[in-house]
Amino acid sequence: MTFTRNKAVAYAQDNQKRFLDDLIALSSIPSVSTDPQAKAEMMRAAEWLATRFSSIGLEHVQVLATALHPVVYADYLHTPGAPVVLVYGHYDVQPAEPLELWMSPAFEPTIRGEHIFARGITDMKGQVLVTLHAVESILQGGDLPVNIKFLIEGEEEIGSPSLDEFMLANKELLACDVALNPDSGMQAPDLPTIVYGLRGLAYFELRVYGPDHDLHSGVFGGSVLNPAQALAELIAGMHHANGSIALPGFYDDVLALSAEERAELGRLPVYDDWYLQATGAPALWGEQGYTSTERVGARPTLEINGLLSGFTGTGSKTVLPAWAMAKISCRLVPNQDPEKVHQALRQYLQKNTPAAVRWELDKMASGPAAMSDRNSKYIQALGRAFESVWGKKPIFKREGGSVPVVVQFKRILGVESVNTGFSMPDDNAHSPNEKLHLPTWRKGTEAIIHFLYNVGEA
């Protein structure tokens, strides 16, 4: 087995140039799932992956329609008795706006130094390709040590609205022993990371309506409640002065951090200096009584993701706007139920909105938090793979981002997910100048090769 493993690693190293071409080709496709104009580009990305899966010898390659964007499926099931590993990924990306802040065009992948820049390159086209290239490298050297299935969806960045129905309708096709989800990341290039806790998400759009049309602020100002003011007052009331969240019952189900877990998170080499440098904020801020690492990894938040009302162009317009809108989302920790958070927000709005305006709340993407068993044989297999490539034990981490699919895999397929990935916290996922660290990306392919052999040997 060792001979084949080494042959596979050598193949990966010999084919770096071609793998990079793949990365550039896939990241050049503007597969923005939230954009109704991008349907053709979405299909182009799906078909690019399907073609590539076929070319490395995978079977049952299909582009399967859903209510919105298609799912790409492929498998290779020729190792009886070995576990079935389901690789999850997504080929859709966030919108690239604001375009003027990109140093090179968002969909023209550009190498500067050790990094390559493009929208979606770290989140997560590069990560999908790591798994594809690992499987390709092994198949060139012989048979796979495990059975493998790929499920690459196109709606992750909009909350995977079709995935639940797709998985329910294809439970047999997707049956597996474990899921490998490379959509989380590393702490730094020299710190391979395994994420065992992920925050959940509950995303909302709140609209506050006042007058039934925009008014002249001179002719009517003073007689009606300005909906932008009302929205600001509602938002201001959502946090206490100590940084905690003021929605009724918001913390009722939050699993408190144990002293042991706090001690372990305290060993993570992430300090306030790092957060200050990575965010560029004038100062840090957060819930009192917790470190930054705890605030991000293990405590829930309520963020304003967007605000819009009235006149926002250059100059002045004395309008008293008819409405104001906020995008609001909560990151959730284990045991919080997104629907309960939704109801808590409704209660808060019912109780606190003045009668002089009315409100509407839409619930959008949502999913609970997830925690994995750190002692499972799959997570141990990944830990040993990281040791082989980096020469050191990985860090175990609870992460701030949400991977709702981890919860779906558990609920629908009954399997745990191994959450890893080769992106960095400063890769600008969801921001202008998204990038991928190429040396780490290459190590990632080797690590996944080792992981698959380790799982086969376990």
Add this chain to the structure above:
Amino acid sequence: MTFTRNKAVAYAQDNQKRFLDDLIALSSIPSVSTDPQAKAEMMRAAEWLATRFSSIGLEHVQVLATALHPVVYADYLHTPGAPVVLVYGHYDVQPAEPLELWMSPAFEPTIRGEHIFARGITDMKGQVLVTLHAVESILQGGDLPVNIKFLIEGEEEIGSPSLDEFMLANKELLACDVALNPDSGMQAPDLPTIVYGLRGLAYFELRVYGPDHDLHSGVFGGSVLNPAQALAELIAGMHHANGSIALPGFYDDVLALSAEERAELGRLPVYDDWYLQATGAPALWGEQGYTSTERVGARPTLEINGLLSGFTGTGSKTVLPAWAMAKISCRLVPNQDPEKVHQALRQYLQKNTPAAVRWELDKMASGPAAMSDRNSKYIQALGRAFESVWGKKPIFKREGGSVPVVVQFKRILGVESVNTGFSMPDDNAHSPNEKLHLPTWRKGTEAIIHFLYNVGEA
């Protein structure tokens, strides 16, 4: 004189069709002063007016350059011993956005029932044409009973940044005995109105900066202060729960309403029902202890005119935005100084902004409130003109809107302004579907004819 006055009124009535063509032609020009792309359209509107002034026999017609948009000047000075009346107006208009809310295109004037719809048609191209048509009608029947000058600027909707310098440089050209400013309006078609008090304006853009780039709300949410949240909290603190404004010292210079004035404003036929119907708001709201008429006419306000931050498109994007912006403006009442209000806002921000964000404040359009002597011979002349056309005495009113030029005329030229106009409170000035009530507009021309004769005879 009566014979000539009647001939002039008859001329105006006989030329209604042609006057309407003027209204349509001028209102078809998208002269949006705040739009840097609209420079050519601004010049087209100015030249249209200059051509028309020449065609009715005015002299010294000039399109005079300023630092931004030109001023149109014209005069007719052939009545020695009679007062010089300076007609003020503006040919620029507010932006038409949001375009999708217009029932007919904003710059294709469209008649529906008794109204004609177009951006800028009531504010104030229609009002400028009332004065032009009145002068044309008199000149056809003989000489003018007064001397007249026209000053029509192109920057009113952006706070008249060039007007001060223009007036200072042209004090002799603009020398006059009184200004006629038809940029305010009537309460209803059967209620001719003379405005003796106008609120001032202080307009600001506030920007709050947090992280130095947009962040992923999962990876960083909880560790930094969200600038949209910080902005909302700052805005929320700008009002007390009783609806009054919380900036330090904001009311220090406010002239309190006398019992006599409150009694008189109470006689205005404007009740809460009217405000509810005209605004379409779910309920009225305002400073406790004042009626709606007082809140709008005689009390200062602080309004949010615009909000922008983060992701505002369709769907969800889990961004933690780098900045948030609000357009904020105060309507001011007599004795309030816009610069003092500016400093009060700065003090408030200095005291209340957390160290985890930083702020920038731009002062934009501004001007103090204005009050006129209701017993001047010019205001009396206008009152009699309204009686001639409507058969009833006009209402005297304090109005919510701002006409900073009234203050400039007093300061630079040393003259009072007669503030009137033929727009209605529900004309949607500054809003989609701006309109003008055509029967009232026609009466307006007749009223200005009578006004000019009354001034000449006084």
